Amino acid sequence: MEIISVAHAAGVIEEAPRLVDVGANVIYFLLRIFGVLVIIASVIAGMMYLTSSGDERKIEVAKRAATWIVVGIFVALGAIIVTRQIISFLS
Numbered sequence: 001m002e003i004i005s006v007a008h009a010a011g012v013i014e015e016a017p018r019l020v021d022v023g024a025n026v027i028y029f030l031l032r033i034f035g036v037l038v039i040i041a042s043v044i045a046g047m048m049y050l051t052s053s054g055d056e057r058k059i060e061v062a063k064r065a066a067t068w069i070v071v072g073i074f075v076a077l078g079a080i081i082v083t084r085q086i087i088s089f090l091s
Contacts, residue, residue, distance in 0.1 A: 020090045027083050034076050041069050 017025075045065040052058035 020087060024083065024087050027079075031076060031080060031083075034072075038069060038073060038076070041065070041072075045069060 045062050048065065049059065049062035052062060
């Protein structure tokens with residue numbers, strides 16, 4: 001128990017981040033990564049559309065990709081809302 005009393009004396013335990021804060025940081029980091037991937041996917045879908053040269057099949061593939069990108073954005077926004085609600089509930 002000497003380690004715990006030394007940690008309390010040094011203020012290490014009181015200054016440590018809470019588990020909720022660590023979890024929130026991890027989720028926000030993953031959402032930032034997702035945001036970067038959405039931007040990259042949007043550029044790729046736009047390039048697919050621009051380089052389709054009137055080919056209906058390529059245009060359809062690009063439109064489908066853009067549709068799923070928008071769905072992914074809404075899912076990510078929903079995840080942000082849920083995460084903030086959980087954090088505010090646990091804080």
